[in-house]
Amino acid sequence: MKVLLLQADGSLPNVALMKLAHFHRAQGDTVNLIPYRRRDLFDPDYDRVYASAIFAKSGDRIKRIERDWPGAIVGGTGTRNPTTVEQLIGIDSYEHYDYADYPAFKHSIGFTKRGCRLSCKFCVVPAKEGKPVFLNRIAGIWRGDPHPRKLHILDNDFFGDESWRDHIAEIRDGGFRVCLSQGINVRMITDEAAQALASIEYRDTKFQRRRLYTAWDNLRDEQIFFTGIDRLEAAGIPPSNVRAYMLVGYDQHETWDRIWHRFNRMVARGIEPYPMVYGDPPRSDLKCFQRWVVTGLYRIVPWGDYERATKSDESSAAWRRCVA
Secondary structure, eight states: OEEEEEEOSOSSOOHHHHHHHHHHHHTTOEEEEEESOOOOTTOOOOSEEEEEOSSGGGHHHHHHHHHHSTTOEEESTTSSOOOOHHHHHTOSOOOOOOOTTOTTOOSEEEOSEEOOSOOOTTOSHHHHHOSOEEOOOHHHHSOOTTSOSEEEEOOSOTTSSTTHHHHHHHHHHTTOEEEOTTOOOGGGOOHHHHHHHHTSEEOOTTSSSOOEEEEOOOGGGHHHHHHHHHHHHHTTOOGGGEEEEEEESOOTTOOHHHHHHHHHHHHHHTOEEEEEEOSSSOOHHHHHHHHHHHTTGGGTSOHHHHHHHHHSSTTSHHHHHHHO
């Protein structure tokens, strides 16, 4: 069987496609995994085509994939398809990854657990994964020598299962650097968990600087959010090491005053805000705000000046980049 795997988005290797690659090669199938592109005249016919999208903003790409490859099996958190790889291949748990299609990627990637304790309505994790369950040890994620001891841990709720203490000990004792890019739930962080994080080498996605990822999704969580930040700081993790994803556009009662309140409070504390715009299509003004923040321009260019400059000519390249 000839199998095509299409990665619609994302800068990291797609673990769902890596699982499918391993499964099909174990069956003796020929597998080709490629980044997203349009089908051309030189593409051969495949017996089966899979595509995976992480982000909802990749909807146009998915539509083109479905047109280019009729019958393609399309899934991922960026789609409305709740089917998991395990359901597709008929195996309850399958944590075998094939790295062959990502030769430039030298780190290791995986999950210690799946699921989340919360049930946020805007999030697909509770429906797809349920409550946290143990999945793997750190030793089961690392590929071993000669690969560096740098791990991308993709847990959506790292502290959601009691096994986290064993994982922290493995990370610390094994001299691993870890990126918890899916974020920690600062609203539920305990003093013990904060001290555990401070004891390990946590890093950003490029392993270049100290960074923890978390989220502040709505104004009503203000007190509990900053209580968690206080616990991290007391444990030795400065707010400047924290990036907080800031959901905007979801709350029907949201106003710009409420958005600015969250943004300004984080900036004043030294936290790095990162707006995440909800909506399909997303509001153009919120997309513009997002770009102003994530590029760091908020540190040097007042919002009013930036908004006027980009909106003064909506056909300008600046505006197109802003709302893209």
